[in-house]
Amino acid sequence: MTETTKQTLRDSAAMRWIALLLLALGMFCAYIFMDILSPIKDLMESTRGWDSKAFGTMEGAETFLNVFVFFLIFAGIILDKMGVRFTAVLSGAVMLIGGLIKYYAISPSFVDSSLAQWFTDNLNYIPIFDELGVSPFYRGMPASAKVAAIGFMIFGCGAEMAGITVSRGIVKWFKGRETALAMGSEMALARLGVATCMIFSPYFAKLGGTVNVSRSVAFGVVLLCIALIMFITYFFMDRKLDSQTGEAEEKDDPFKVKDIGKILSSLGFWLVALLCVLYYSAIFPFQKYAVNMLQCNLTLTPGEGFWAGESVTIVQYIIMLVVAACAFSSNFIKKNKGLKYGLMAVAIVALVVYCFMGFMRGTAETIFAVFPLLAVAITPILGNYVDHKGKAATMLVAGSFLLILCHLTFAFILPLFKGSAVGGTVVAYVTILVLGASFSLVPAALWPSVPKLVDEKIIGSAYALIFWIQNIGLWLFPILIGNVLTSTNAPGTAPDELNYTWALVMLACLGVAALLIGLYLKVVDKKKHLGLEEPNIK
Numbered sequence: 460m461t462e463t464t465k466q467t468l469r470d471s472a473a474m475r476w477i478a479l480l481l482l483a484l485g486m487f488c489a490y491i492f493m494d495i496l497s498p499i500k501d502l503m504e505s506t507r508g509w510d511s512k513a514f515g516t517m518e519g520a521e522t523f524l525n526v527f528v529f530f531l532i533f534a535g536i537i538l539d540k541m542g543v544r545f546t547a548v549l550s551g552a553v554m555l556i557g558g559l560i561k562y563y564a565i566s567p568s569f570v571d572s573s574l575a576q577w578f579t580d581n582l583n584y585i586p587i588f589d590e591l592g593v594s595p596f597y598r599g600m601p602a603s604a605k606v607a608a609i610g611f612m613i614f615g616c617g618a619e620m621a622g623i624t625v626s627r628g629i630v631k632w633f634k635g636r637e638t639a640l641a642m643g644s645e646m647a648l649a650r651l652g653v654a655t656c657m658i659f660s661p662y663f664a665k666l667g668g669t670v671n672v673s674r675s676v677a678f679g680v681v682l683l684c685i686a687l688i689m690f691i692t693y694f695f696m697d698r699k700l701d702s703q704t705g706e707a708e709e710k711d712d713p714f715k716v717k718d719i720g721k722i723l724s725s726l727g728f729w730l731v732a733l734l735c736v737l738y739y740s741a742i743f744p745f746q747k748y749a750v751n752m753l754q755c756n757l758t759l760t761p762g763e764g765f766w767a768g769e770s771v772t773i774v775q776y777i778i779m780l781v782v783a784a785c786a787f788s789s790n791f792i793k794k795n796k797g798l799k800y801g802l803m804a805v806a807i808v809a810l811v812v813y814c815f816m817g818f819m820r821g822t823a824e825t826i827f828a829v830f831p832l833l834a835v836a837i838t839p840i841l842g843n844y845v846d847h848k849g850k851a852a853t854m855l856v857a858g859s860f861l862l863i864l865c866h867l868t869f870a871f872i873l874p875l876f877k878g879s880a881v882g883g884t885v886v887a888y889v890t891i892l893v894l895g896a897s898f899s900l901v902p903a904a905l906w907p908s909v910p911k912l913v914d915e916k917i918i919g920s921a922y923a924l925i926f927w928i929q930n931i932g933l934w935l936f937p938i939l940i941g942n943v944l945t946s947t948n949a950p951g952t953a954p955d956e957l958n959y960t961w962a963l964v965m966l967a968c969l970g971v972a973a974l975l976i977g978l979y980l981k982v983v984d985k986k987k988h989l990g991l992e993e994p995n996i997k
Contacts, residue, residue: 467703468696475632478700479641481693482625483648485551488686489618490652491659492558492679493521496565498660498750498824501954502672507565511957512597513604515941518747520595520608521615522930527593531930532719534620535923543628544697550621551687557614558676558683564606566673578602619930621690623922628697630910630918637846638907643838643899644787650831650898651783653746657828658779662772722921727912727989730980731905732928734855737973738901740932741862741966742894747937748944748962749830753823754955756873757883761821775816775825779832781809786836790843806836818884826887833892838899849994851904852984856977858900863970865894870963911990932969939965 468474496503496518503509509517525531538546569575582605583598595612596605625645633641656679663674722728765771785806792799810832817825845851868890876883913921943962984991 468700469632469704474696475636475641478632478693478696479629479645480648481689481696482547482628483645485547485621485686485689485693486625486645486649487652487655488682488689489554489621490649491656491682492554492614493618494653494656494746495660495675495679496672497747498657498827499664499672499675500748500751501754502661502664502670504954506670506672507603508601509604511941511944513600513941515747515937515939515944516595516597516600517604517608517611518744518937518941519934521611522619522934523595523608524612524616525619525927525930526934527588529927530616531619531623531923531927532920534616535623535920538620538624538627538923539917539920543624543631544694546620546624547628547690547697548687548694550617550624551683551690553617554614554621555617555680555683555687557610557612557617558680560610560613561607562610562673562676562680564603564610565676567671569603569606574606575602578605615930619926621686623926626909626922627918628693631697632700634910637843638910640839640843640846642907643841643843643845647787647831647835647838647899650834653831654779654828655776657750657824657830658772658776661822661824662769666769719917719920719924722913722917722924725912726983727980727987727991728909728921728925730976730983731908731912732925734859734901734973734976734980735905735925736929736932737969737976738855738859738862739929740936741866741969741973742898743933744936744940745866745966746830748940748959749827750823751954751957752869752959752963753826753887755957755959756869756877757823757826757887758878758880759821759823760880762819766816766819766821771816771820775813775820778809778813778816779828782806782813782832783835785809786832787839790836790839814888817888818881826884827891829888830891830895831898832895834895834899837896841899841904845904845907845994847994849992851908852977852981852991854900854904855980856974858897858904859970859974859977861893861897861900863967863974865890865897866963866967866970870960870967874960908991936966936969 468478496514500509500514503514534546534550537549563569579602582596583600585594585596588594595608626642629641629645630638659678660675663678664670664672666674761767762771785802789799789802789806792802810829813832814829817829841854845854868886873883873886873890876886909921909925910918940962943965944957944959947961948957980991983989
């Protein structure tokens with residue numbers, strides 16, 4: 460390594476992790492907006508007339524353009540052609556535009572507008588898409604849901620573009636170093652957005668004792684502005700790196716269609732892509748219904764006094780950050796064992812306090828908000844293990860098994876505790892934490908494996924293809940869950956009395972399919988020497 464190389468930003472651990480932090484914070488904000496309506500599904504029904512079908516159709520619209528207009532494929536081409544920094548800023552701008560449209564659709568000013576009447580009378584039939592059964596709208600769908608769906612489609616284009624860009628950016632800054640640890644850490648921080656959303660979306664919707672769901676979306680839009688700022692900051696940092704290394708963001712070789720053929724001819728790529736779509740389809744769509752599922756299966760008694768106030772939300776969120784910060788930072792302390800285990804102890808105590816506060820508040824959203832906390836703690840551990848020991852394919856199998864276990868527990872065990880406030884809450888907390896752990900196993904192992912399967916020149920397109928395949932599931936299963944709930948529950952069933960059994964069984968079946976593919980992937984890896992079980996750092 461030359462002296463010049465040693466002086467680049469990439470060879471500074473601090474600079475590498477600052478670049479990662481900028482990308483991760485952008486995704487953190489995107490994750491919050493992605494599920495901003497999930498914890499207030501019941502309020503959307505009571506204030507905007509959205510039933511489960513309307514809610515599921517709107518949520519599924521997020522990936523509609525990515526899947527059916529192939530936007531993600533184009534995003535991968537843009538990424539390969541224009542580079543990480545340009546695509547990062549572009550994705551941030553697209554997310555913000557979509558977020559603003561969704562905010563307008565949810566806002567009170569839209570309700571009685573002439574535009575609302577137009578959308579009520581139109582877009583009830585979309586040629587070809589209706590015949591194929593994949594239309595993002597349907598006759599009778601509330602106008603606000605239609606416009607929100609359009610905004611969410613645009614946001615989804617930016618969010619998925621950001622996802623492949625962040626993955627490519629991490630490979631650029633960390634290749635040959637702690638790639639899996641970096642990707643795991645990015646996902647851990649980004650998924651704190653899930654907990655943030657679960658805690659603050661209902662908080663803003665009910666702020667001041669009056670219900671206004673548009674306040675929650677406005678909170679998300681502000682965070683999308685912050686995400687754009689993070690990506691712009693990364694733009695200048697990444698440009699500085701290229702000026703030091705002499706690398707060019709634009710590719711000398713033009714993109715060729717045959718590059719996609721190279722990717723699609725890889726059996727390992729297809730197995731990883733299929734495992735990805737099955738696994739994520741059982742997680743992300745579930746998140747959109749999880750709070751309502753808990754409302755239907757738990758006996759919740761809303762707290763009084765301090766526990767019913769607005770200040771408790773802030774206190775609980777601070778405790779959650781203590782859990783996340785202590786658990787996450789303990790992974791990076793190697794020599795001082797006392798400090799390492801001290802931080803772990805603080806994290807455990809704070810987690811117990813956090814769970815107790817969730818129980819005392821008696822709200823489903825604060826219970827499900829615990830979902831990413833165990834993931835934050837163990838994702839860096841898993842990423843570091845893959846970097847130094849390997850076993851990525853084995854982790855994919857383990858994650859799929861835990862996924863099956865959790866969804867079956869939600870379907871058949873949790874309802875048995877209906878009527879027992881303490882018992883039901885304990886089962887819910889444990890299952891949610893284990894599901895979060897499962898959510899750590901797959902990303903920490905899956906995303907760093909992609910560079911082993913394709914040439915570096917077309918890695919952006921490879922990520923785009925995987926995300927496109929994944930998006931098929933993310934479009935389909937929110938709609939399927941909504942339709943299953945509608946068909947398995949009597950008309951007029953209260954939002955907090957729905958039966959989620961068959962919807963959860965459907966998600967567990969996805970886990971079974973992912974498990975089988977994971978086992979086959981291990982066989983193929985051993986036979987074809989793909990290197991998935993080998994460490995990233997040799």
